[in-house]
Amino acid sequence: MTLGTQVRLSRLFSHPSGNLFGGAVDHFVGYGDVRKGGLADLPGALDRVMAGEPDYVSIQPGAARHLWPKYVGKASLVIQAGCFTPDDRISQLIATPEDAVRAGADALAVAIPVRGNTEGQYIRWLTDSVNAAARYGMPVIAHVYPRIFTNGPEIVFTPEEIAYAVRIGYESGVDVVKVGYTGDFDSFQETVATCPIPLVIAGGPKTDTLLGALQQTSDAMRAGARGAVVGRNLWGHGDPTKAALAFKGVIHDGLSGEDALARAGA
DSSP: OOHHHHHHHHHHTOSTTSOEEEEEOOOGGGOSSTTSSTTSSHHHHHHHHHHTOOSEEEEOHHHHHHHSGGGTTTSEEEEEOEEEOTTSSSEEEOOOHHHHHHTTOSEEEEEEEESSTTHHHHHHHHHHHHHHHHTTTOOEEEEEEEEEOBTBOEEOOOHHHHHHHHHHHHHTTOSEEEEOOOSOHHHHHHHHHTOSSOEEEEOOSOOSSHHHHHHHHHHHHHTTOOEEEESHHHHTSSOHHHHHHHHHHHHHHOOOHHHHHHHHTO
16 A cells, blocks of 8 residues: 555544545436436535535546535545446446546545446456556545346345455455445444455435434444445435434444434434
8 A cells, every 4th residue: 555545545534533424426327317306406415415524525527526626625535436327228437546636536436336247347447446546546445336136237235245245345456345234233243344444334225214324324333334425315315414414423423323313403
């Protein structure tokens, strides 16, 4: 690991708790109807997320160019390079480590699905990104989503598939791996214990209530996760600013979901 990589990683995990809370505003081709939902007004959604003072935000390079200048110095910027749909209708890398350097980012995120006939292509995305990033001292964060194809492609969170996703991440040489929480404390704790790099959870799958999302985050933290990078469960539940404050209470202060909600006034 180069000095540059160490410096940038230290900024991501700079909170005294040693954990990180990230906001994911990087869903791009997964928006669906862009007139509806928490990201219908993307600039406004980013405003509301940033009002909750996350440690970092992951965002596409084009959106960062247009929207991030007002937030420079207020959080770490992570450029999202992966661009896919679970059915592989879209499958592209849209950013390089050099792009992340030019943006002043502290890391490059590469989101990939695994399983299926195209898995090798996505693993190559990761390994190529890791090798290119090493020249710049740029950390790579893998966002890994296992799929099944029983009734069409579907992202899954079973213990065995999440363990596989974590293994793909760190064996590809990334610096941090982000996966969904399994919903099973013991299996997730076992996966975290055998992962040699920081493991953070994704905010999804989207829960019915913000309390449900906070509870699964609390469970993951007790199992050894180093934080969470939250998308739909952040901007998809009413007030993203209060939701961010609640997630920070769980991640940085060890609060229960109920106590974090009460403190945030959510």
